[in-house]
Amino acid sequence: MTSSHQTSVRTQKDSAKPLSAEKVRVCDYCELRNRGFCSRLTDAQKSILSETARLVTVEPHKSIFRQGDETENIYVVRNGLLRLYQQHLNGRRQVIGFAKHGDLLLSPLSERNEYSADALDPVCLCHFRRQDFIGFFQRDPGFSSALAIAIHEELIRARQQIALLGQKRAEPKVAQFLLVLLESYAWRNAEATRVPVRIPQADIADFLGMTVETVNRTLARFTRDALISVAKRGIDFLDLRRLRQIAEST
Amino acid sequence: MTSSHQTSVRTQKDSAKPLSAEKVRVCDYCELRNRGFCSRLTDAQKSILSETARLVTVEPHKSIFRQGDETENIYVVRNGLLRLYQQHLNGRRQVIGFAKHGDLLLSPLSERNEYSADALDPVCLCHFRRQDFIGFFQRDPGFSSALAIAIHEELIRARQQIALLGQKRAEPKVAQFLLVLLESYAWRNAEATRVPVRIPQADIADFLGMTVETVNRTLARFTRDALISVAKRGIDFLDLRRLRQIAEST
């Protein structure tokens, strides 16, 4: 175990059973019905799903599930931002992504969780028992194709990240990261210029394979150059054009 | 466009229609029947598939398909090694992986190819028309779940690569790369210590997000330290234990 900043294994003080778990009545009023995984399902399928779904809320910094544990539930995020990460043999932590509204967490195809997840801010999610899900999956071909599509989308996002990590210099990496982040929040008003959550710089560092210091200095430079402005609870984008330029620079 | 080594867009002199395309009679004698995508299918499904499948062979350095083109066919690799890569706006090339026997190339879920592929050595593959595949996919739930599983496996591999690229130093990167490569060849005799193809160092560099020079120097060091030995047509692994140590070092 090194003394480096990034690799410290944060021991979760309390890894938190879901705080509340109530039955989801209908998906009808859920804004996610046309977004992400759920949008792939027919109304009939959605109503079958909602039979077994439960709604849970999780406080900031609490863990939702852990890598290596048996996969009992799978989740769809309703609100809030989650940090997804893997822990490696050498103690290094690799943040593999951030999940937001509409994202499907875990796959019923894995017996064990491929990664850990915890909440960056107050989070609300639907969860389904993996067993139920597998049942649907086997009975209804529509389910499996919806799942295939969802996984496929995740694969494409993973490839995006691979392209990102393939970058050698810090500025394009951070710039691309910021832009992808913004994009994922801009699904409603296409011209949003604000990401309304605070992501710890340590997480960005572990996501991009850099040190906290470099992330910090890069963000500082962006701020100084008036490309972004970092507020208490989020980031504002001031000059998208120039940020895109940096992102695409070699 | 920069002058850097890695980013040169290799213009394929001849992007090669499949050299031969003959009907695949049966999957019965194919060694892949228990490996990769095909192993997920029932015999009945396999025989349906083989109705429309065609076998093609491709010479080294020829292109099989290109990123951005319409996805007409999808492929399963029988023999040989392929290089899969994306071309980015700034001219940078990101190698997203290497495909070998049993691997499924492209997804019927995308209308356009997500990446380009070309042959590193003589390659033999089965191909199916995407349309046919979609037909099966819609008619037979078994197909879609097989596809979901295949894509899921690819996703897990993509995450492996993300973890790899998250590494900061060159030695662990190259070591991990070599080990993953070996593993993918060791599915028959578990204790194989040889990878029987020559992969251009430029491809390794573009895969790992490093320069050719650094890849070369790192491989040279490994050779000098008798961890591996590089032959004309492949790599021999001399000290797996120590290589694993390096791969897991911070």
Place this chain on the structure above:
DNA sequence: CGTTTATTTGAGACAACTCAAGTTGCGTGG
């Protein structure tokens, strides 16, 4: 056998890392 492509080596610059110390923000308890 000449031409092209890939690998190897060197020297130097520079960006990112390391280490160390300070600062800020925030929640907790007095």
Place this chain on the structure above:
DNA sequence: CCACGCAACTTGAGTTGTCTCAAATAAACG
């Protein structure tokens, strides 16, 4: 409400590993 402690962020100075540039082999290919 303030003092305290912890965690996150910031800044600086120095080191080092990787990149850059350039050039010399060595292989591959027609």
